[in-house]
Amino acid sequence: CRCEAVEMERTLAMIKPDGLSGKYTEAIKEVILDSGFHIVKETEVQLDAERASVFYAEHSQRSFFDSLVKYITSGPVLAMVLERPDAVAQWRTLIGPTDAKKAKTSHPNSIRAMCGLDSEKNCVHGSDSPESADREISFFFGEAESVTVEHDEL
Ligand code: RTP
Numbered sequence: 001c002r003c004e005a006v007e008m009e010r011t012l013a014m015i016k017p018d019g020l021s022g023k024y025t026e027a028i029k030e031v032i033l034d035s036g037f038h039i040v041k042e043t044e045v046q047l048d049a050e051r052a053s054v055f056y057a058e059h060s061q062r063s064f065f066d067s068l069v070k071y072i073t074s075g076p077v078l079a080m081v082l083e084r085p086d087a088v089a090q091w092r093t094l095i096g097p098t099d100a101k102k103a104k105t106s107h108p109n110s111i112r113a114m115c116g117l118d119s120e121k122n123c124v125h126g127s128d129s130p131e132s133a134d135r136e137i138s139f140f141f142g143e144a145e146s147v148t149v150e151h152d153e154l
């Protein structure tokens, strides 16, 4: 075959508490799969304030930080590892702008337009770079497994 080598990439997607409680999980997964992503792993977890503060550490000095931590710990989230070529950028495009209210007019087909409410309650998260994706995937799923070296007991 004349197949080109296609470089796969992974990103961390998260359905936030409002997305889960609003019963948007199946609709969001349909968009994910229709857009050529493979869902490699998923886990539903309830974050506490301490874990949430680690996840959003980059925003710790922002005025909205306390409100953000309260929001993201208000119920379980569904974290997913998504894979496809250019996954980080493709997923960010699919979810749309941070402010879901603006998304409804500027990006009506985006996921945030579908299930978000405003600049905070925007129903989904996406890693903003491959480096963030590595950090966020480790946050939810642990470090990538290293090769196990088997050896006989003495
Ligand atoms: P995310 O990290 O969740 O994918 O969203 P993002 O990159 O589009 O936005 P970011 O600037 O990283 O902000 C993280 C989350 O904080 C909440 N936020 N609230 N009240 C506000 O002005 C405000 N600004 C941001 C949102 O939930 C946003 O997704």
Ligand code: MG
Residues within 6 Å of the ligand: 126, 128
């Ligand atoms: Mg962000």
